[in-house]
Amino acid sequence: MARHGARTPFLLQLSLLLLLRPGGTLGCASVAVGSPVVPLGSAVTASCTIQSELCHGLEQGKVRITWMLDNEPVAGSQHRGPGDTEVSNLTLPQFNRTQAKLWCWVEWNGTKQRVGMAEIRAGYPPAKPFNLSCVLNLSDYGLTCQWEQGADSHLPTSVALKCAGSRAQAVTGCTPQGGRSHCTVPRRLLQLYRQMDIWVSATNALGTAESEHLCIDPMDVAKLDPPALQSIQSIPFQTDCVALAWEVARSNAHMELQCELRYRAPEDPAWAVVTGIIGQAGTTQHCGFLFGTQYHFQMRCRRSSARGYWSEWSLDRNYTTHEKAPTGKLDAWWSAWPDGAGGRLEVQLRWMAPQRQEANGRVLGYHVTLSPRRRGRNPPTVCNTTHTQCNFSAPAGTRRVYLSAYNAAGESAPTEVILLERKGQPLAGLWTVPGGERSLWVHWEAPPAPVAAYVLEWQRVSSEPGRCSACWQMERDGAATAALIRDGIEPFQRYNISVYPLYKDAIGVPVHAAAYSKQKAPSYAPKLHLKSISKSDAELCWDPVPVEMQNGFITSYTIFWANSTAEVSSAAVNPSLSSFVIRKLKPSTLYKVHIMASTAAGGTNGTSLTLVTMVLDDIEIQFLFLTLGLIFVLLILLLICFQKNGRVKQQFWPSVPDPANSSLGKWVPAELQQEPLQLPGMREPGLATISTVAVLERAAGKQPSAWAKEPAAETTGSFPTLPQPYVRQEAPGAPGRGWAAAEPCQGLGGSGETVQYAQVVGDGYKGQQQAPLRLYLRSSSTQPLLLDPSPSPKPYENLWFHGAAPHGCPGDGGCPEELPATFPLLQGLRIGGAEELHDCRAL
Template sequence: MVGPGTWSLTRAALIIFLLHGSLEQCGHIRLSAPIVRLGDPVTASCIFGQNCSHVGPESQILWKLGAELQLRGRQQHLPDGTLESTITLPHLNHTQAFLFCCLLWNNRLQILDQAELQAGYPPSPPHNLSCLMDLKTNNLTCQWEPGPDTHLPTSFTLKSFKSRGNCQTPEDPIPDCVPKAGQSRCSIPRKHLHLYQNMGIWVQAENALGTSKSLKLCLDPMDVAKLEPPTLWALDPSSEVAPAPPDCLRLCWEPWKGSQFMDQKCELRYQPWLGAASWALAAPLLPNALQHELCGLLPATTYTLQMRCIRERLPGHWSDWSPSLELSTAELAPVIKMDTWWRQRQLDPRTVDVQLFWKPTPLEENRGQIQGYLVSWRPPGQDEAVLPLCNTTELNCTFHLPPEAREVALVAYNTAGTSRPTPVVFLESRGPPLAGLHALGRDPHSLWVGWEPPSTQPRGYVIEWGLGPPSTSSSSKTWRMEHNGTITGTLLQENIGPFQLYEITVMALYQDSVGPSQHIYAYSQEKAPSHAPELHLKHIGKTWAQLEWVPEAPGLGRSPFTHYTIFWTDAQDQSFSTVLNASSHGFVLHGLEPASLYHVHLMATSRIGATNSTSLTLMTLALEESELHILLGLFGLLLLFTCLCGAAWLCCSPRRKNPLWPSVPDPAHSSLGSWMPSIMAEETFQLPSLRDPSMPPIAKITVLEEEEKKPGPWESSDSSGTCGLPTLVQAYVLQGDPRAVSTQPQPRPSSDQVLYGKVLGSPTGSGPGHYFRCDSTQPLLGGLTPSPKSYENLWFQTSPLGAPVAPSPSQEDDCAFGPLLDFPLLQGLQVHGVEELEGF
């Protein structure tokens, strides 16, 4: 692999080769030191000879360190006519780099010369030097740790010499041992060694920045000798020697041939072959002994054994552990206690089928391994005869019990013998029963079963449990015996799975009998419902739909439904729902739109969770054409009836005092009665306050009351323009501020009515009053066209100059109303009193 330094060097050489011929051998670099300590300064100078015709006093000479362009160096002319450029790098932080001297020629940098710089550290003294004499090869092998990296090529050399005493005076030199590249170990061959004679050994490290040495060792090669491990063998049994105890192992070994004449001591370690225990060290072995008996082991157990040796009473190194030897201890007869239980079935009057169960409990730890079980029966009066009923490795067996047999014997056996027999007495079921039984699932893997004790205190209980219906296999049953007769419950944790129905049987055990069995069913944990009932459409109409479903019984391990929820969604994604009790099996959706699409689904919920049924899509029926016409007709009649009622209310309601638009009579063909709104007889006219700002301003109302004598006819004067009345009492009501002077007509709402005229009548009389128009001099129209002849106003006649002639003040004083400032058709008519003529 080509490194970056090699590539840079190749590129630099190629650049120099391609230089112009006149620049070849033009400059030369000199370094203060090519290899320095990392971080130290470096000084370099580039000398240009007289043959450099392209280099003049004004030439620019630059320096580059790798790819970094440095500042210009210090240039000077030497006495011999050469030019020198010097640069100092204050800190060299690169372990390897190239320094280039360049000339700026034709706006391009031309490399004139280059030099390689290296930086690193002096070598640290090697440490942890150790040596080992290999008796198989008779070579002295030493190894060491080189220390931190120096970033420079560093060589190591193993140096040694022969000496006497404490290695203070060297005698015969030993050739240096140079390790292979990258290794920190080296071997001195046997021909350069003197056994049982001291020699001095050390390691020397050297690079371009210095040399270092390790601590010196003074040793005898045999003092560091390492023996080869022995070979282990199993000791063959002999008829002359008693067999080993069951908890002991006997073994022997053979030393390595090259160390047969050396005094050695050895160590033996062992561990169970299939166990997870760590290695155990055996008791110290006798010196120079070649066999050993290892005791205190587990019976019927395979052990792995290893051994190592070292020189006796002399310095040296332990050998490696020998190859493993596997030995097994002998069997011991089982020492156990067994709980038993049985089931009986009468096949015929003389044959009983018995299924016997047992559970072994070791009385001593690891006291014999069981290889099988034997059930036997001894006939009465025949002590020597033993009839085997079954021989099995299982924890149960089934056999036919002879009719005269009431007891059998159960033993466990292995190659070393049998356990003590356990008698099994088949008791009769005539004890008192339990007072009560209940069970509860505590968690997915346990069941709590409790009971009320019977009337007689039992000596114990037998609890049997297994999967309930539909499973009827008796082989899957699990049982347990409780020897404490005072307990009233126990926790079952063996062979309990979640979401399963279990049948639990409890029996009380007495001294000479057994109570009747009692059963109970319980779930270890309940599941959520697996599926909801399927939803069906029974009938459908235009605005309703009848749904139905068939409720299902909950499956095993599943709790029953508590309620149903129906969801339906229309085409506009509007959702509706309703909740029904668990006894429901149908529902009618009301308020649907005709000819509309709906999506319906049913959700069934239990105590554990909920599940949805499949979705049902339905479409309501469309309306018929006749029904549509009837609905449109009814809607039209309803709309017409509403309009008629509204119009009648607008026209006939007495509270509608103001019409929708003002009633403006023709001034030329009207009287005061046509300008005033009619007042219902039952309404009372209330005079507003003279200063009430909320009331709109109205015209002056003059009420003329007749005297008791019969009045004569009225006629208007042609010259004065006043209203002549015989014996007249005049009163008026003025709303608004009469003293305010109006400079311009104010617009009035269209609903305001301006009343002007005279009211002639008696306030106490029963007859209706008479209304007469006043010969007012107030112009009624804004134009200059005279009024009609029958209602001619005096001041409206044109003057000789063509301008209207205003009436004199005396003419208006005699009138019942002052001049009218505006006409109702011209944004409302304002009628002011006589006292406001100056303002007009």
């Protein structure tokens, strides 16, 4: 049962498809439209009818009808119709498609099926054809007509060429094939030498359109075959006339023809046309041709009624007229300067080639003479050249030369050239205007004096000599204020232009101007160079752009510079300058600089230059080095002074006594204690020896008067036992080393404490000069010597006694007269609380 229930919907769907399919057996559905072809943009109506009585199985269910325009659903209205039918109506207010399919769908019990379809087309009525024209071909006498179609109608359109005789009904002459817009009416449908009505008809589903009717005699539109030129010759000799002969085509021999002749030289921009030639004549003459010139000739004909078409032009026939001696005067220009060595005149003569109407053929060369030709005598020739310039030397004082041209037929009359001085009035003003990419208009303001002619010279700046074929021209109209120059003018190149006014007896001073026919941005910008740099300024320089690469007048140079923080600055520079100083830069900063060269038509950037500003300026660096140099010199001088002068050294670096070792009573130099014992043999002979030891005593209340000197062997007295310091000594004549005791000295005041002094006299080392006497003092005091400004003594010596002994002291040694005042070591010493030092006597 379950399987039977599942099969039922499938059977219902299959039966519905068979019953409702378009063209089905029962035909229970139909689709109708108002019109299958409608104007584009108009409304479209349609209806779909379902007849339930013819569709078995739909009686019990509800039917739903829907619409689809191509693949797009559209909404319609559904209602119940008469006779148990379901009807759906559809209205499309604006149909904007040229072609579409409208489908009717039925949905029953969840199944959707197409039951009907109608195709709709939309477009426009046919456009009116125009420009109808016909030509009769005399080879087969078929009339070929052509026209232009109008706008596309988007609908199938049939086109036909209609024709009708004066008394005959209209017939279709021909139908174009493949969408073409021309066709040929056969000879059997034509009536020659009679008027016929011809037009084009275009028809489609929306209407019919016809072109303008063409009423013609087919023979009036016949296109004849061209004639053939037979011969051309000059008649008579030394005239400018030629005679021509031709032959008409055989198909045109029975017609009255009207022909035209045209000719031109290769240099002519257009053809010259000769009209009114009768075709049956076969020959004609025409004058006005130039001598020695090649011409191209062509000819064509048509019927004399002048209503037919011209035939094609005949094939070219070339002919060169005979030559004649050149005529007219030559335009000449010169430059003259004296030759200082030989006393002659150097002349550069330039001239323009004669025009075609004056050359009368091909010019073979030019003659330049210093005197005119006379009958029966030819003057000597200074130049015989095929060029248009000549350099020659003439006697001083030459004021006239003569120039002539010659060809194969003869020589022209000489042109007198007067070598006038260039001292006349100049022009009042001069300016130029571009006349195109390869031409320039030169305008000037005429001078007050009357002018006979003007000479214009121009030269490309920095161009190679002789690059311009004719860099000058003459304007013979003295009232002219402008001239157009074309020869040798190129865009983006500078030209210097000069204009000379020619007077009756002089040549005016030239006025100059520079010009471009067209400008653009320079080809490249100059390359920057760093000339100098400081901490705040940088001087840049560059080479100007060559004139050939400027492509216009340089209006300015612009310098751009930027630091690492992208702070960009710029400055415009006059184009006449080639250097620039950038100011107000930051010290020790990296900058990138580039230059832009500009013309009126644009600018070009150059390559970038990287520079770094300095920390110090040159003056600051020089000052710093100078200061350091002076300091160094001063240090050297001070060092030299300290090394060479002990007193100076003493003032800056005094010897300060060591308080820890300041007791003279226990003083034994540390260096002496620490000095290792040396063998006698290791010392040089003749070492220092002690010869005399003197002990001084000072009486109470008295100043020491003198220092005694006695041999060390005689030292006696009953002094208390004191520590016995020793000094190094050597006995005279003894090569060894030993110690000698300094005897004590007791003051007479009976204080029980004495100050002992000793004077040691010794010999110098071997090979040394005799040193002055040295006084060695000893004290048992333990008080530090802090008030002594003198340096600490070296072992065995006191620096106070480096000099010579004072005068007035007895013996070989010496002692100061005022010992406490003059000997700083004793100023602060007090032994045993004694207030004064006692006198010592010599022992």
